Amino acid sequence: MLFFDLLVQGLLQGGIYALIAIGLTLVYGLLRILHVAHAGLYTLGGYIAILITNATGSFTLGITVSMVSVGFMGMVIYRLIYQPILEKPPFVALIASIGLFIAMEEIYRIVFGAYGITFADAPLQGTLNIAGIYLRHCEIGALLLAALLITSLSLFTRYSRIGIAWRATVTDPGMSQSFGVDVIKVRYLNFFIGSAMAAGAGSMVAVMNNLVEPTMGSVPSYKALAIIVLGGLGNVRGTVIAALIIGVAEAFGTIYLGNILDRDSIAFALLILVLMVKPTGLFSKG
Amino acid sequence: MQYEISLLTIMGISIIAALSLNLIVGFCGQISLGHAAFLGVGAYTSAMLTKAGVPFTAAVAASMLMAGIIGTVVGFTSLRVREDFLAITTMGVGFLFLGIVRKQDFLGGEMGIAMIPDPGLGKVGYLVLVLLLAATLALFSIYLKRSWMGFTFDAVADDEDTANLVGIDVSSYKLIAFAMGTAFAGLAGALYAHNIKFIDPESFGFVESITILSMVVIGGTGSVWGVTIAAGVLSIFPMWFQFIDDYKLLVYGGLLCMIMLFSPDGLSGIFGRFLNTIRGKNFNASGQ
């Protein structure tokens, strides 16, 4: 019983991680940039969800607006920050992204206050009892959302023209360009989808915690990096699996290893172990 | 004068930390996102030893040794993984180190270690020591850069595979870079511990690693004087900007971002271009 309870909790956390990490691995796969500021978009997603929901009373509207607007924000970040420095050595983009992330956290603090914001009337707080495991509606919602978005992404890249063009561009930009694929459009799409998914995660977490704070993204900022490396940089399927593994490892680890390692270390210990055996991560790019 | 002395001491220690990372990142091209952990190793080693009665000099030497040894072990990981993987592995090492230290009561755990003994040099004496060590490290770095080892580092940083082909034992050089860089980081950590006289795991976290890395990058990776200046300025950046207290972190983040966008080779790049512009003008003016 406890085992299943912990397992479900782990998968839930893993699902959230997956939604965030996918955007990160998409960007890396396409541009080889470690987009740390991505976590800032996750936080922004949470803020917008609460603000819109409090203003209109509808969480559905809140999360939708959040995902769309943050998707656009992601595209803006690409255009303003990353596009100018694509030719530079990799640490340039990394430091710029870190600087941007710090700035974003500060802007949230200055604009929305250091205490964070809450829902006026938090939605989806009811609980469901499934075989002795209590899950709140928002937690079930998060699981469903993660499953929905990840499946949609998978179908999209496999069966739609744009999706296929996108995959091709990630695999070989030069070749796909010669086939007439607009590489720039693909990049924008890439950032839009990744950022929107992060916003979705942020919105669900906002409901789960009934709190969005400026520093909400600080843990995902580095943890998502560990996840995408574990999954194999650039490999979406690998990232999802890695996210779930880390989620479950943390769930069991915090209970049983709590006196030896703290939570973050569990993810990284796992990562280092795997990398020593398989230096390119669980799955390689592709 | 006390205030100025305390600021200069902090500057000196930060310069040592940044120059030590410069050896790894700047000279040998290996990205390390967990450097603060090695400062931590040095700090904790020195703190524990001096509290147990070991004299200051011996404790500091031991800190450097400890940090260097652990650094070499981590250096081995750099042999397995490359570039971006390495960056994140080093980040992981940083977190792992802290995660373990947090849980060990004999290392102070969450409470940290307080009442670290004073080395007995007085404030001015300590400052002189720190500045001397910083200057020594700077000179050493410059010497290294111009030596055959420096050239080898350059080759490894530029293109590992080719360096291998040419017969350079890339692995050994990477390890040497890590060993040196982390040993000096240990030195910086020990000096920090005896300066602030209180250490806790939080002081050596990911944020700290990023701060040191940004000093190296803003100075211009590889450039000794660039990194020195950047470290000196950025380390007391919060104190400069007390008047815009509320916005200083925002300014810092924005600055990092802007510098990367407009001058990724940092201060040394800016200065280099500036020199070229002057030379260019002189060139034309003399008509040659």
Add this chain to the structure above:
Amino acid sequence: MSKGLLFLALTSTFAVTATAAETIKIGINVPLTGFAASDGTSALNGAKLATEQVNSAGGINGKQLELVVYDDQASPKQSVPIATKLIEKDKVTVGISCSYSGATRAAAGIYQSAEVPYISAYAIHPDITRAGNYTFRTSFVGEVQGRAGAKLAGKILKKKRAVLITLNNDFGKSLVTGFREKAESYDVTIVNEYPYSIKDRQFGPIVAKVKADNPDVIYATGYFFTAGPLVSQLRAAGVKATIIGQEGFDTQTFIKIAGSASEGVIITTSLDRDSNSQESQEFIAQYEKMFNHKTDMVAASGHTAVKVAADAIKRAGSTDRSAVRDAIAKTDLTASTGTISFNSLGEVIKNVQVQIVKDGQFRHYAVISDPELLAPPVD
């Protein structure tokens, strides 16, 4: 040359006239940016309110009180030069830390060597007062509050099986040390302990395990941003055990986050919302008016620290730092957080207030005033 001399003469005249309208300066290091910003903002607000109150009542010995504030981002690396600056450049009479333990402990050493009084508003690291006779603390040492928590759990609430959910930092750890110390003497068995990080907001695994443990009381340590989600998730999972918190929970934002789940949560703290004390009531009301935000424990701590400093300076009759230190040591003041007096180490001796969340507000529940139990350390 003569122009220069004239300029010099003029500016020094201004300097002289400026010092005539002198203020009494209190230095404050506080985290206004970074992860501790929310607590820092509260504590500083409390301090500002206290300053406002002192000044509108005529100041101290005829002079106005002035706060010199620097943001230390809760970092020891910054609090040390800030301390030096406050002492040397700003020439403060007293220093107050509105920051976390690391920063406070580091700065305490500076204040002690410079022989300037330093008051820790809410940082709980035991070594802070061990820095020397110039350091004081107006809030509970973690262990003391923890012991009170044990008495609350065992004697007052008559619970038998406790689970500890511990915030993994000095605050949480020292509270738990105190709780463990006294648990047995009040017949409380500690079934399990689960540490968590200050960054955690999802407690699913811990909640699941606690449910399996089935305790009748949970001693949870944390701040509002961890306690809110924790309590909410515990109740949603069907955990019915009584939850005991501490002053970290003591803010309206905790109730806002946890919503109906916060009903019935009991906390040990220093602020009694139903207090008959004029000090407390005035503080609560004026804080809300001045900052448009309900008050909390951290704000009350900042407020108390400034009041203690101001009172001591008044009694000392001068800004001589050594005289002020002696005056602080003899403090016997009714402040928003209770009656303040110090023991030989500089630790505060006061009662523990117990509050319960009822109808979305903190209300009086009990008072623990066992002097032996609550005796802070003397060295």
